[in-house]
Amino acid sequence: MFDVDGRRFLDLNCNFTTLIHGHAFAPVVEALTHQLQRGSCFANPTESEIELAELLCERIPQVHRIRFVNTGTEAVLFAIKAARAFTGRSKIAKLEGAYHGAYDWAEVSLAAMPDDWGDPDAPSSTGVYRGMPASVLDDVVVLRFNDVESVRRLLLLHAQKLAAVILDPMPSRGGLIAPTPEFIAAVQDVARSSGILLIADEVLNLRQSFRGASVRYGLVPDLVTMGKIIGGGLPIGAIGGREDVMKMFDASAGQPLLPQGGTFSANPLSMTAGLVAMRHLDHAAFAHLEMLGNIVREGIGQTISNRGVPLCVTGAASLFRIHPMAQMPSDYREAYPGLAGVTLMKQLTRFFAESGIILPYGTAASISTQMACADAEFIIHVFTGFLDKYEDMLDAVDVCA
Structure with missing residues (x-):
């Protein structure tokens, strides 16, 4: 996706998960x-x-x-x-x-x-x-x-x-x-x-x-x-x-x-x-989406584990969501973020946008059939960069948790 200033973005909003084949299929x-x-x-x-x-x-x-x-x-x-x-x-x-x-x-x-x-x-x-x-x-x-x-x-x-x-x-x-x-x-x-x-x-x-x-x-x-x-x-x-x-x-x-x-x-x-x-959403298309979703969730989850940061990732198939908490939530109340968590997630969305990815705030991010393994790896790379830059904010979330 390109904005009016000519900046290029990988779109993980996809009009709130609608565009499963990407834009202008x-x-x-x-x-x-x-x-x-x-x-x-x-x-x-x-x-x-x-x-x-x-x-x-x-x-x-x-x-x-x-x-x-x-x-x-x-x-x-x-x-x-x-x-x-x-x-x-x-x-x-x-x-x-x-x-x-x-x-x-x-x-x-x-x-x-x-x-x-x-x-x-x-x-x-x-x-x-x-x-x-x-x-x-x-x-x-x-x-x-x-x-x-x-x-x-x-x-x-x-x-x-x-x-x-x-x-x-x-x-x-x-x-x-x-x-x-x-x-x-x-x-x-x-x-x-x-x-x-x-x-x-x-x-x-x-x-x-x-x-x-x-x-x-x-x-x-x-x-x-x-x-x-x-x-x-x-x-x-x-x-x-x-x-x-x-x-x-x-x-x-x-x-x-x-x-x-x-x-x-x-x-x-x-x-x-x-x-x-x-x-066009045949069995092969869904297998492709499942594969990419698994790469993203597992990659983000492994990065979280390696760094020991108080975050987690949920979702299935072509959907994922990052949470500002170490413990995987089991319902809405457990997933409800504190003030430090809200601040962190907004900063995560901004960092992704600055890095060329549209990541929706507070809801599901979605993968489309037009994406490839390189796109999945790019998502993980940007997430890793966020952890590098905002370590202090992660410490604040850990204290609140």
């Missing part, structure tokens, strides 16, 4: 150029819409039917509405610190802080913006990631009113931490026995494998929300899942139980770009 550019000559949007279905739907239904387990929207936020909000329509219940449960877009109920406790996040065994529902209705907070049960006992207890306590549990298999803003098998099992067991639908939010984490992130962690959802990589760099979102749940959107017999539409939903530009991008 030639096959997508070519396909979009052709589609623009044929029309940019219609009030009718198109062939590319059907083909992308077929690809996703064939590839992603539990996605038997699918509907396209314009953003990940829309995908999440319609998944929650579908769960409410299907169960007749209103409450949802979500993870503390997990980001699911800009829908009121999905935003609860997104930015919980030590002074308001409450009891570790029963987290408080906290607002994310001024004026968030108290009724919204009352309708959301907040869970701690990887806390098996409290999650089981809270889900059972509220089971009769819960429509859904929405779960990001590896929450980016929550720390990019892997779920434990016991945590996944506990959530699924209570959900199944209590008639609570399980929504896997894979808007970001679908890029973890050819079949998505849920398969990687043993999660079997009722609904899956998708976005980012399935649009090839254009706006997109999608809701997929069990056929009986997706029937809430069915208008073939008249008024659906859950109306859903959008002027630009399933527009042919997003469908065309997404179809081409996803076709």
